[in-house]
Amino acid sequence: MTSPEEAAMADKPAIDNPWQTLRQLTPARIALGRAGSSLTTRAQLDFQFAHAQARDAVHLALAIEPLAKRIQALGLECLSLHSAAADRQSYLQRPDLGRRLDEASAERLQAYAANHPNGFDLAIVIADGLSALAVERHALPLLEHIREQIQRENWTLAPITLVEQGRVAIADEIAETLKARMVVILLGERPGLSSPDSLGLYFTYAPKTGLNDASRNCISNIRQEGLGYPLAAHRLLYLLREACRRKLSGIQLKDEADMPVLDQATVQQRNFLLE
Structure with a gap:
């Protein structure tokens, strides 16, 4: 039998986190959601962008x-x-x-x-x-x-x-x-x-x-x-x-x-x- 979670993923690969609304109140990385056992593409790209900003800040003259x-x-x-x-x-x-x-x-x-x-x-x-x-x-x-x-x-x-x-x-x-x-x-x-x-x-x-x-x-x-x-x-x-x-x-x-x-x-x- 298909579990409710698997059925939901069939229609929507990315699963939202129930804390999603709290993200509007903090820059902390919470409620990122997931796709299977991994982060969503958006969350992964956001992380890479933030990491690049931090590296640039260190080397900026x-x-x-x-x-x-x-x-x-x-x-x-x-x-x-x-x-x-x-x-x-x-x-x-x-x-x-x-x-x-x-x-x-x-x-x-x-x-x-x-x-x-x-x-x-x-x-x-x-x-x-x-x-x-x-x-x-x-x-x-x-x-x-x-x-x-x-x-x-x-x-x-x-x-x-x-x-x-x-x-x-x-x-x-x-x-x-x-x-x-x-x-x-x-x-x-x-x-x-x-x-x-x-x-x-x-x-x-x-x-x-x-x-x-x-x-x-x-x-x-x-x-x-x-x-x-x-x-x-x-x-x-x-x-x-x-x-x-x-x-x-x-x-x-x-x-x-x-x-x-x-x-x-x-x-x-x-x-x-x-x-």
């Missing part, structure tokens, strides 16, 4: 000059630097080279610092990381929100430093050279199959070369479909204030910021569980 001009248009000073990783292949194969500046950039930064001996309260570094796409899409609007917050605190801001082939720890060398009390680095996170453009933010108090990740605080998944710019800036401001008060950052500093209630116009994405 950051357009430094256009980004620098956009930052300068905001009235902010900008310095363009380069890590010790000469190219993308070196960056991916030698993570240690991405954690320090090359000789020319280090000398340029030292010359700038010599003309500003008093240092700064905060340094902001923007690096390509593992997704230049994330930086090109989200770094500038996030920077605008962060600038609004720090202006209210009357903190002195170092020039925005743009770093090609940079990793998180390179911010420590930059901030130490500039004599910055705190440093924030914005960089592209490792792409996922549903988020090739996710931006990460790392904050360190009293930065110096040689610190490890236990000394930093991280805010991740900053993008339109994840954590919106206003909330990311709000959480960062909490960390900055608490770090100044307690003189520390990292595992000893927890993110306990109260999330503000946003009006409908500023909500990036609603949680369907709370509807």
Whole structure:
């Protein structure tokens, strides 16, 4: 005898998943359906497309000059630097080279610092990381929100430093050279199959070369479909204030910021569980 499932497949080879309607509420790969014991052709092609997007995001070069001009248009000073990783292949194969500046950039930064001996309260570094796409899409609007917050605190801001082939720890060398009390680095996170453009933010108090990740605080998944710019800036401001008060950052500093209630116009994405 033919089972009901086999009879259904005779008319329609692809079997829908009963959770199909939930796919409208999340980018997660759920309710993909099946054809026999395999994924449907559409689901397989979608997966291959997402994988290609993630690979492209890793290898995409950051357009430094256009980004620098956009930052300068905001009235902010900008310095363009380069890590010790000469190219993308070196960056991916030698993570240690991405954690320090090359000789020319280090000398340029030292010359700038010599003309500003008093240092700064905060340094902001923007690096390509593992997704230049994330930086090109989200770094500038996030920077605008962060600038609004720090202006209210009357903190002195170092020039925005743009770093090609940079990793998180390179911010420590930059901030130490500039004599910055705190440093924030914005960089592209490792792409996922549903988020090739996710931006990460790392904050360190009293930065110096040689610190490890236990000394930093991280805010991740900053993008339109994840954590919106206003909330990311709000959480960062909490960390900055608490770090100044307690003189520390990292595992000893927890993110306990109260999330503000946003009006409908500023909500990036609603949680369907709370509807």
